[in-house]
Amino acid sequence: MNPQSEERILNKVAFRPSLYDVLLKPSLSGLCQSEKEAYQLILDFMEPGQLSQLEKFSFLNAVTTLSSVVRNQANGNMNNYYPKTLLAKKIETFILEEPTEILDSSVRQQAMLCIVGLRFLPHGPSPSLWGSDPENVWTIQALDDMLQALVIEDMRPNMAILQSFLEIILPWLVLSDKVQEQIRALGTISRLLRFICNFSNLSHMASFSITGKLMSTFSIFCLNPSQDICSSAMEALHYLFIILVDHLHGMLEPMELMHFFQFFRKYLTAVERADVILVAMESMIKGSMNDVFAASKMLKVILRCSVIDVTKVPEIIQLIYYHVERITDKNVQNTIKKIFQLLVHSHTDEVILTLLKMEDQSQRGTHKSWEILASFPKGYEVIMEYLLQRIISPQAPEDQKADQKTELSTLTATRAIHEMLLVPSQQSEVQTFFASLFVALLFQISSLVTKGSTMAQDEQHETESVNPVSFSLEALKTLMRSSGYIEHLSYIQTLGVWDLLVSPEKHYDGVTLLARSLVVKKCWHNRPVFSFFIKTLQSRGCTNYFTALVFLTELLCCPDVAGVVDEVATRILADWFNCDELATALQFLQITEVYTKHKNTVKMDQGQRAYHREGIGAPGELIRHLHILQPYVLRCCYSFSSDLVMETFRMLQRILKDLTWHHSSSFVLKLIFTLEHFFEEESEQLRLVVFEIYASILAKVSRMTLVFPLRHQILNLLVLLVLHLKDVNAAVVEVRSRTVEPGIQFSLEVNAEHASFPWFHVLSPLSPQVCRLILCNIATILHWSKLKKVFAKSDVFTILGALLRQEKSKTLWFLKQCVALFKSPQGPIRQVAVWFAGQIIWNLDKAEEQEIEEEYAAFRYMQKDPDPIVSCLTVQTFYILEAKEKVIPVETPSSCLCMRRRTKWRYC
Incomplete structure (x- = not known):
């Protein structure tokens, strides 16, 4: 700076004693010592x-x-102590003395704040608003010029500095109840904004974050009854809009500016929008009637937006929470409800977290925040639906928003649900959400108990004082209590369900008993609960599918639930079958067994009932559903897990008592062909169950139902049944099962009305042998009256001899069955098979002998059987057959020589 110029400036502002120094003797009696020292x-x-x-x-x-x-x-x-004008001039010298190259001078900043403070000090009465005193006018102009000069940085306005000025001036506008102070504040702001409009390039525009507060404040004062205030506010708002349009238009996406709310959405950031709403709400709550009217009208225009993209949601919610009861004006109440509703829709996480925080801090009463929520239209339903989704399908880490502070944890969502269930005015809404909430909370408990804690690290602090499992369990109890299931809760408590649910070892026992209790107590939500379980299982991402299957196993026992089971639900259940998972497969078998229990699901019209009375099967709903499960059940028979195979056959044994030939012939036929592969199982227990299943099936067969595939399979297993009269397991031969009273005749034609018990429940003590009983049953079905007597009393050799004599046309078929039994793991069965094969070959004619090359080869191989009795019997049989060849007369020389050579080769 030029020294001469600088000197001129200093001389210009040099002070000389004035009349104030000489005549003014202010009273300092009201000042403290520090204030006197300052003076x-x-x-x-x-x-x-x-x-x-x-x-x-x-x-x-x-x-x-x-x-x-x-x-x-x-x-x-201030003039009572010292003239403001002189003080302002003195401070101005400090600013001018500071070097211009150092813009962040501490002296300059302090001097600027002093000038602003002096600017808004009260002054004595004046004939006009601004005072006709030239010193007042000069002071106003000087302060305006000084403020405008201070916001300039590098030849352009610094918006960050402007914001600091405005933050000092705004309280004089908002908090003052004096019209003159409000007019002065508005005038200063308006002239500053007008000054900024003269520049095309602004610095630090991104740091200018009070646009929303300014817009909302000016808008409210535009409707002030004072004409001067209204005009100043409109002028300030006008210049603010010019700045926003000129300098923010290029930063935002183009949008047609038609109304105020479009300007609100286009030119304001989320923070600024929040400021607009906060200022307007504060005016409605704390302002005069005129401010309430103005703010309400402005918010109505803004709230035409369907979604409010704002920040500071907790501040808005807290403002509503702490002041909503003070508002009596209906229009204002509706406006606030609209704000709350939009926030619930667009910022649900923040709303819930804020309500929970206020609930923790509030001393106003229990659950007050949630009662306020429930008072707003659709607020309860929207938040409950959202919380439900947060529990059922928590967001994966990669799907979460960047702002983790507002991310709602699963535990927090559970707590929020618990709080909402305690709101007494929402009992009817709880009924609507019972099924979905019940399933979601049960899944939540299962995840925590069986899989352990999977909470993120930033959630772990929540569990320090709260046990997530206990909290989720308490929410489930509250749900049932709020839904009117008080008696159910007592019954569940008696069964010890809650303790089982929280036990990792017995959790699924608890799930089973919980479901059973709903069935026993005839819970009126059983159908919706079933439907929601099926809905969740539609997603292959359901991690709690096993919990669902365990629960549904018991729930399907409810007649009401069984009545709504359809093909879609059955296929959804079947899709979760996994033979490789033993627990899942066993649960699936239980579900299949339950499917056969409900005869009320078999629906027949009048025509079908007529057919049924005549003995003709009419397919029902149950059988159609069982047909869907059938392939999965039979697949379990071939599992690598011996436990699963055993349990599968036991389940088949149990369900046969509920199946009739009329409605399940296809399944029974496939089962018979499946059994063929298990009659020779090494496990004696499994072998016994297989024979019992076969006996139970034949008990359902009559002459009328003896279709070709069944007849063929019965005959194909005939030799096997006879030979198993030599089974090493005595239970297979002479199993003594429970019987009914002596003298009851055993019926071989059991119809649908009398198929309630397994076959061994209706046996007479005189018929204890399983295989012998099956043979007698077959004889009855095939009308073999003579053989039936032999089957009932004779030994295995007598039976085979009689069978060979009566059914000569089937000798080659019997031989093939014998050869198949050469591989039996039981020595006694192989012995009888070799003996019977020798008998058959002995009785073959020359033409039949030419058809048994493979059987001869298998028979000859039995000479190497590890059982010495079997190998010795095979050798002896060959000697006998060879001796037979020597005594048979030759009828045709040419063929005789050929045949004798073939025969010698066979027996050597």
Whole structure:
């Protein structure tokens, strides 16, 4: 700076003693010691001359102290102590003395704050609004020029500095109840904004974050009854819009500006929008009637937006929470409800977290925040639906939003559900959500108990004082209690269900008993609960599918639930079958067994009932569903797990008593062909169950139902049944099962009405042998009256001899069955098979002998059987057959020689 120019400036502002120094003797009686010292310091430093940096700071601090005194006085006036104009000139010298290359000078900043403080100090009465005193006019102009100069940085306005000015001025506008102060504040802001409009390039525009607060404040004052305030507010709002349009238009996506709310959405950031709403709501709550009207009208225009993209959601919610009861105006209440509703839809996580936080801190009463939520239209339903989804399908880490602070954890969602269930005014809504909430909370408990804690690290602090399992369990109890199941809760408590549910070892026992209790107590939500379980199982991502299957196994026992089971639900269940998972497969078998229990699901019209009475099967719903499960059940028979195979056959044994030939012939036929592969199982227990199943099936067969595949399979297993009269397991031959009273005749034609018990429940003590009983049953079905007597009393050799004599046309078929039994793991069965094969071959004619090359080869191989009795019997049989060849007369020489050569080769 030019020294001469600088000197001129200093001379221009040099001070000389005025009349105030000589005549004005202010009263200092009301001042404390520090304030008196500040006043004296001002007097000392107002003398002309250069001051050091420390002295400048002391002077500025003294001015600030004295300004505070004047501001706190009822009719305070700085001129009573020292003229504001002279103080402002003195401070201006400090600013001009600071070098222009250092813009962040501490002295300049402190001087600027002092000027602003002086600017809004009260002054004495004047004939006009601004006062006709030239010094007042000059002071206003000087302060405006000074503020405008201070916001300039590098030849362009610095919006960050402007914001700091406005944050100091705004309280004088908003908090003051004096019209003159409000007009002065609006005028200063308006002139500053007008000054900014003259520049095309602004710096630090992104840091200018009070646009929303300014817009909302100006908009409210535009409807002020004072014409001067209204005009100043409109002028300030006008300049603010010009700045926003000129300098933010290029930063945002183009959008047609038609209404105020479109300007609100287009030119304001989320923070600024929140400021607009907060300022308007504060005006509605704390302002005058005029402010309430203006703010309400402005918010109605803004809320035309379907979604509010704002920040500061907790502040808005807290404002509503703490002041909603004070509002009596219906229009204002509706406006606030609209704001809350939009926030619930668009910022659900933040709303819930804020309500929980206020609930923890509030002393107003239990669950007050959730009662407020329930009072807003659709608020309860929207949040409950959202919380439900948060529990059922928590977001994966990669799907979560960047702002993790507002991410709702599963535990927090569970707590929020618990709080909402306690709202007494929402009992009817709870009924609507019972099924989905019940399933979601049960899944939540299963995940925590069986899989352990899977919570993210930032959630772990929540569990320090709260046990997630206990909290989820309490929410489930509250749900049932709120839904009117008080008696159910007592019954469940008696069964010890809650303790089982939280036990990792017995959790699924608890799930089973919980489902059973709903069936026993005839819970009226059983159908919706079933439907929601099926809905969740539609997703292959359901991690709690096993819990669902365990629960559904018991729930299907409910007649009401069984009545709504359809093909879609059955296929969804079948899709979860996994033979490789033993627990899942066993659960699936239980579900299949339950499917056969409900005869009320078999629906027949009048025509079908007529056919049924005549003995003709009419397919029902149950059998159609069982047909869907059939392939999965039979697949279990071939599992690598011996436990699963055994349980599968036991289940088949149990369900046969509920199946009739009329409605399940296809399944029974496939089962018979499946059994063929298990009659020779090494496991004696499994072999016994297989024979019992076969006996139970034949008990359902009559002459009328003996179709070709069944007849063929019965004959194909005939030799096997006879030979198993030599089974090493005595239970297979002579199993003594429970019987009914002696004398009851055993019926071989069991119809659908009398198929309630397994076959061994209706046996007479006189017929204890399983295989012998099956043979007698077959003889009855095939009308073999003579053989039936032999089957009932004779030994295995007599039976085979009689069978060979009566059914000569089937000798080659019997031979093939014998050969198949050469591989039996039981030595006694192989012995009888070799003996019977020898008998058959002995009785073959020459033409038949030519058809048994493979059988001869298998028979010859039996000479190497590890059982010495079997191998010795085979050798002896070959000798006998060879001796037979020697005594048979030759009828045709040519063929005789050929045949004798073939025969010698066979027996060697």
